[in-house]
Amino acid sequence: MHTSTRLFIIFSLMTMTVWANNTLSLENEFIRVDVNNRAYNTGRFSIQTTQGNPATPLDDDQPLSLGKPYPWSSYTTFLIDGNPVVFGGVASKRAGKNSITGTVTRQAVIGDTIQTTVHYNTITLTQTLQMVRNPSTLVKDLVLIDYTAHNTDTQAHTIGARIMMDTWLGSNDAAPFRVGERSIQSESIIKDYPVDYWLTFDSLQKPTVIAQGLIRNPRLKITPPNRTAYVNWGTLADAVWDFSYITGRSFIRSGESEPDTALAMYWDPIELPPNGTRVIRTAYGLGGVTLSPGALSLGLTAPAEHYFNDAAPIPIVAYVQNSGGFDSSDTVLSLDIPKGFVLVEGETPHTIGWLAVNETRQVVFKLQPKQPGKGPHTIALKATSSTLPSNSTQRSLATITPPKPTHALSIEQLSANYYKIIVTITNASPHALLDLNYRLTLPDGFKFAWFESNNKPILALSDASQKQLSWVIHGNSHPGDAQLALIESYAGIGTHEYLHSLTLAID
Structure with a gap:
C-alpha cells in the first residue's frame, strides 16, 4: 500500500474514485483497480480485493493481479500493421521493456471510469476501466477492461490486440486456470471456449480468493479472443506479441523454483478502414461460485x-x-x-x-x-x-425481462430558425447498458446544423443513471405538430423507432 496523500471523491454508495499523483483508482466494497499515473508504465493497471466476497473471509485486501505499489507487470499490446506497440507509457521494468510505445495524451477519472488515451501515428487507442455487475453475483465485483482503436487516417490499417495479465490469488501464484472441464497447470493455448468464463482458485474447502475472467458476454459486449495463452509470466513479459510456445512447459520461470502464472488473450489483426473503430473487451475480478x-x-x-x-x-x-x-x-x-x-x-x-x-x-x-x-x-x-x-x-x-432504457424528449428554440432537440436517456435497471446509439429522422423542411452529427453513441450508461443528448436543427418551416422519429439501437433490445409530435409556441 503506497503512502502518498489521497483525495477521496465519492460518486455513489458503490463506487469510490481515488486520486493521487502516482495512481488513479476506482474502489468499492468488493474490489479496487489502480492505474499507474507516473511517467513510466503509464496506463498499466492492477486489481485487488477490498472486502472481497462477503462469504469468503480470507479474501479481504488480496491481489488478483500483481503490480503494487505502481502497476507495471501486466500490459497490453496492439499489433498495428504488423508492428507491436505496447499501450501506455515507456516501460521502466522487465515487462515490455525496450518496446515501441505511442504517446499518452490523456489519463483521467471520467465519471465512474478511468480513461487513458494513446496516439500512435494516425491510430488513437483508448483504455477504459469500469466496475460492472458480475453476471454470476450481480454485484460490482468485476472490472470491465475496454480498448477502442480508431483509425484517423485516410488509409486502412490492420490492428490486433493482446491483453496480458499477471494473475495472482492472495499469496498463491500457482493455482490452476479452469476453463470448462480443463484444469490448466502447465503451458497451454486454448482456441475454443466451452463456457463463457475462466476461473482460478486454490481450494473449494477453504478458498483464499476465487477469481474469474469473462470470455464471452453479450450483455457487456464481450466477444471471445481468437486464442488464450496460459504461460509463465517471464515469457510474456519478455515477448510483447509472439513467443516460443512449448506445450506442457512448466509455469516455473527458467532459473527459478516457484511458479509464476500469467495469461495472454489474443484478438487477431483485422483491417480497419479510414475512420473505422475496433472495440476489444474482457473483464476480470471475483468469481461467483x-x-x-x-x-x-x-x-x-x-x-x-x-x-x-x-x-x-x-x-x-x-x-x-x-x-x-x-x-x-x-x-x-x-x-x-x-x-x-x-x-x-x-x-x-x-x-x-x-x-x-x-x-x-x-x-x-x-x-x-x-x-x-x-x-x-x-x-x-x-x-x-x-x-x-x-x-x-x-x-x-x-x-x-431484458433491461431497456427509457427516454424523454423536448425541444428548445435557439433563434428564429434554429432549435435544439434534447433527449434524456434513463437506465433504471441494475445493470450497465453498453453501446447504445441514437439518431433522429427529421420532419420535412428541417436539417441538422452544419456542425451537427446525427449519430449519438453512448458507450456506457451506468445502472440507475441518466445521460442527456442534444441535436441542433434548423429550417424555415414552422414545426407545429410535425413529427420526428428517434431511432434507438441497443444490443439488448434491437432497434426501435419512437415518434414524437412537437408543438412549439412561436410568436
Whole structure:
C-alpha cells in the first residue's frame, strides 16, 4: 500500500474514485483497480480485493493481479500493421521493456471510469476501466477492461490486440486456470471456449480468493479472443506479441523454483478502414461460485440471471474436490434440472469414479430454456461416493425481462430558425447498458446544423443513471405538430423507432 496523500471523491454508495499523483483508482466494497499515473508504465493497471466476497473471509485486501505499489507487470499490446506497440507509457521494468510505445495524451477519472488515451501515428487507442455487475453475483465485483482503436487516417490499417495479465490469488501464484472441464497447470493455448468464463482458485474447502475472467458476454459486449495463452509470466513479459510456445512447459520461470502464472488473450489483426473503430473487451475480478465444504467439497457456477426470451444454452459448471483425507471411490455428480429447462450438453448423473485426495474435477452442463417463465429457478447439485459422505449445494437462476432504457424528449428554440432537440436517456435497471446509439429522422423542411452529427453513441450508461443528448436543427418551416422519429439501437433490445409530435409556441 503506497503512502502518498489521497483525495477521496465519492460518486455513489458503490463506487469510490481515488486520486493521487502516482495512481488513479476506482474502489468499492468488493474490489479496487489502480492505474499507474507516473511517467513510466503509464496506463498499466492492477486489481485487488477490498472486502472481497462477503462469504469468503480470507479474501479481504488480496491481489488478483500483481503490480503494487505502481502497476507495471501486466500490459497490453496492439499489433498495428504488423508492428507491436505496447499501450501506455515507456516501460521502466522487465515487462515490455525496450518496446515501441505511442504517446499518452490523456489519463483521467471520467465519471465512474478511468480513461487513458494513446496516439500512435494516425491510430488513437483508448483504455477504459469500469466496475460492472458480475453476471454470476450481480454485484460490482468485476472490472470491465475496454480498448477502442480508431483509425484517423485516410488509409486502412490492420490492428490486433493482446491483453496480458499477471494473475495472482492472495499469496498463491500457482493455482490452476479452469476453463470448462480443463484444469490448466502447465503451458497451454486454448482456441475454443466451452463456457463463457475462466476461473482460478486454490481450494473449494477453504478458498483464499476465487477469481474469474469473462470470455464471452453479450450483455457487456464481450466477444471471445481468437486464442488464450496460459504461460509463465517471464515469457510474456519478455515477448510483447509472439513467443516460443512449448506445450506442457512448466509455469516455473527458467532459473527459478516457484511458479509464476500469467495469461495472454489474443484478438487477431483485422483491417480497419479510414475512420473505422475496433472495440476489444474482457473483464476480470471475483468469481461467483456457490460453495459447500465437506469431505466432497462442492462448487457450482452459473449466471445469476437469464433473459426469459433468450433461447441460448446456459452453461453450468460443477466443481468437486476430495477434501476427505482418503481417496473417493464411485464418485458421482447429479444435477437437478429445474422445470422449464432441458439438458442439452453433459449427462446427469455424471460418473467421475476415482477421485484422489485433494484432487479437483469440474463438469460442464448446458441447459436449454424451454418456456421457463419469469422468476427464480433452483439448480441443485449432489455428490455421492461409496467411501465418503455425500454433499449437496444449490444455486438460484432467475429468468428476467431484458433491461431497456427509457427516454424523454423536448425541444428548445435557439433563434428564429434554429432549435435544439434534447433527449434524456434513463437506465433504471441494475445493470450497465453498453453501446447504445441514437439518431433522429427529421420532419420535412428541417436539417441538422452544419456542425451537427446525427449519430449519438453512448458507450456506457451506468445502472440507475441518466445521460442527456442534444441535436441542433434548423429550417424555415414552422414545426407545429410535425413529427420526428428517434431511432434507438441497443444490443439488448434491437432497434426501435419512437415518434414524437412537437408543438412549439412561436410568436
